[in-house]
Amino acid sequence: MSAAEPTILATSGGHRVGARTRVLFDALVHHAVDLSGVHGRRPRVLHVGTAVGDAEHVTARVSEAARIAGFDLTPLHLFPMPNVDDVEGTVLAHDVVWVMGGSVANLLAVWRVHGLDAVMRRAWRAGVVLAGVSAGSICWFQGGATDSFGPELRPVTDGLGLLPYGNGVHYDSDAGRRPLIHRLVADGTFATAHCTDDGVGLVYRGTELVEVVAELPDKAAYVVSREGERVVEERVAARLLPTPAF
Template sequence: MQRILAIGGGGFMMEDSPSPIDTHITRLTGKARPRMCYLATPSGDLPAHLDKFDAAYGSMGCKTSHLAFFRQPDSRSILVSDFRPRLLEQDAIYVGGGNTRSALAVWREWGLDTTLREAWESGVLLAGMSAGAMCWFEAGLTDSFWGSAHRPLDCLGLLPGGCAVHYSSDPKRRETLHAAQQACTIPPSIAIDDFAAAMYLGTSLDRVFSWRTGSTAYQAYRDGGTVIETPLPAEQIGQ
């Protein structure tokens, strides 16, 4: 079963207390003590991010590890020289937030993009928040170019269409996504609020999860000269 969970915003990186989405990810693995690997490439492998992941998922009984391209390995590390077999034996791989464009460049240079596709095809649960959500799609609407506006970016292409994240937190994200749809510079997209996540089975959207009232995801596409935005029903978790 090929599964990807794209989180618009939230979880251990954004919430002060344990988040329902992190608990839900561990349950999705179906394992009592799942093997969880963290990719913090979008943040340049910040040690604070690695520590937060280890603390959050370690406290839930997971066997945590990380793959870091910018830090010296430690006892929790998967070695860069041997990442393919180690990633393929994971129950889940989680990608953190940060600069999507930079992360994709690093992954492609090291061949990690190919291994991530292989892991997905073999049944490893792929998950991620913000940059870690957009990276799986054909395109993401990102500020990774460090300009004043969000721009479309070619991503890994495991999932069809485009993706926008943190959709509820900044009105400019909606404005920019609609403009990109009008200009046909991004394919039909899913836009995901903070505290919401979209689950894909294979390449099809299966359901939307929410753990805060009002948070959901939207389908956005161009129909003639009009951009249509449709809110999706969300299944509440963590109640």
Template sequence: MTQRGTIFTLGGGGFSMPEVRPDPERPSPLDDLVLAQVARPRGAGGVPRVCFVPTASGDSPEYAERFHAGFAGRAETSVLALFRLSDLEGRSLREHVLAQDVVYVGGGSTANLLALWRLHGLDVALRDALAAGVVVAGISAGMNCWFEGSSTDSFGPLAPLADGLGLLPGSACPHYDGEAERQESFRAFVGSGALPAGWALDDGVALHWRDGELLEAVTERPGGRALRVRPDGAGGAVEEPLAVRLL
């Protein structure tokens, strides 16, 4: 069954990586586009409620501070920390995520994110939230987790991880131009069959999905690329550029 809902998958950029934008002092256009998907904001003062999920970074306090600063004045923010569930003050994970307008998933270890989400049932709660109309966005590990598989450095060197949530088709590779060996290794994983055909995104680029279908690729910096990477039938892979809209 196709997963209902709206998902933004960021290869890099957003509030996490202002350095990739032409003007790092301005709010992220990718984050602005995510907020624009909220038709009826539920936050105080008519702003969206946005919850940050920093599981992949071990619930890094510094990452949470960057999130609060990135959305200050334009969203009612909260952080869902699986290492500090007492912060929910008696609410369940499901209740908390269903009360949001946007859930934003941070980067870090994709493998650790998936393991902890499944242990706590957050993967199921987020499926329910998506079906109920909550917009989901994620960067790096927060991009990888929604696909069937991904290229990850969760175990040290870049490696294929064919254990995603499968809400989106194929595999994923973030930071395609921003980290050494990303491009070569992802092509090798896809070409060998270790990962299915997938999507590679430069820093500052995102894919906008609705009900499991790709709507468009967008970038917050000139020249940002989105590519479809497929096996070539001879043990290698080919890259097919997608049209990318500059925000």
């Protein structure tokens, strides 16, 4: 099973705290599965935790979230070495790749050492839905605003570039991200940037933004561009997704 065309869901969300577990998959992860078109069997989700150093406690919590959601989840670890013999075959065998947040700068460096950047591009073209949160959103774009280098936000500009835009995550909860994104558009680092409030996801078919979705009410996305010497920000309303029932 694969999506009808190359599909990315770039988000600032996807997880929530459960009543009995530390992490549940919220509506955005479920929407990534829906975008894959899988039916008649359990969805196959690949969890990529490179941005948090493949931390075992994160993998354990996400695995429990997948069990509750009814997904078959495989972790792809690159520390201290790949945990599978065939990285490309493993990626291509899944319906959805879900990339966790953390350090996008470290993620990009480690992916390139292992050739995972090229594998992700081939998976995207093959119809595997590429998705993720925070660093797992920025990685698909030209770059964005990151705290990978320290508490002060800095630009990262060597993303995979599957999507030809800058990306701003946590746009409503981290006060430094909006002004930095505006500066990066103003100086031409990015011609355009697509940004998300917490709980919001951007759906792309190919490189076209086709829908904005959210798992929280009253949230939005933003398209930041330049008109002459002026930076313009357009707010794009989000369609509220149904809350998963567990």
